[in-house]
Amino acid sequence: MGVRRVREVRVRTVVDRGRGVVAPSVRVIRPGLAGFRKFLMRGNVIDLAVAVIIGTAFTAVVKAMVDDLLTPLIAAVGGKPDFANLSFTIHHSRFRYGLFLNSLVTFLFVAATVYFIVVLPMTKAAKLRTRGKPEPAAAPVISDEARLLTEIRDLLTTGHPARPDGPERAGRPREATTIDP
Numbered sequence: 001m002g003v004r005r006v007r008e009v010r011v012r013t014v015v016d017r018g019r020g021v022v023a024p025s026v027r028v029i030r031p032g033l034a035g036f037r038k039f040l041m042r043g044n045v046i047d048l049a050v051a052v053i054i055g056t057a058f059t060a061v062v063k064a065m066v067d068d069l070l071t072p073l074i075a076a077v078g079g080k081p082d083f084a085n086l087s088f089t090i091h092h093s094r095f096r097y098g099l100f101l102n103s104l105v106t107f108l109f110v111a112a113t114v115y116f117i118v119v120l121p122m123t124k125a126a127k128l129r130t131r132g133k134p135e136p137a138a139a140p141v142i143s144d145e146a147r148l149l150t151e152i153r154d155l156l157t158t159g160h161p162a163r164p165d166g167p168e169r170a171g172r173p174r175e176a177t178t179i180d181p
Helices: 003-041 043-078 097-129 144-158
Strands: 088-090 093-095
Touching (some): 043 097
Antiparallel strands (some): 088 093
16 A cells, blocks of 8 residues: 555545534434524525514614704703703702603604604504495394294203303303203
8 A cells, every 4th residue: 555545545434423522413414404504594584584574673763853853842842852961969969850861852752753653654554454345244143032042942952952052051050940840
């Protein structure tokens, strides 16, 4: 055997030994990756990812509207809109309630903006879409008398009621019936 042939055998032995170490872990990981791929390709996950991305972009739009339009509007009408410096002190502890007020006002502005720009128009659009379509008819409500008459009819024809323990009888004990000759 030549030197070159010995090197090839040694390299092949090392590579084969390495494959033996790697192969079991691949056998364990590969099915998990296939399941992960199926999980990612389901419609719910993709829809959720799109919703998060659009929600993030919409958050920037709403924040800009509140910070750049609504807050200066309040400043023009009522004075300075920033309450960050408002605080009081008790026993050397400083309570910065102004920051809380800022957060509260920002939350109210964001909630109002989302309601009036997104929720209200979408609700009106949904009503306009269903305006021409008839509403589905509700299931007829059977009175107690009609239900009892139906049970009596079923008892007389078949010897037993059609629904002896229906949902309307759930939780109530069965009444004893006696027939006088």
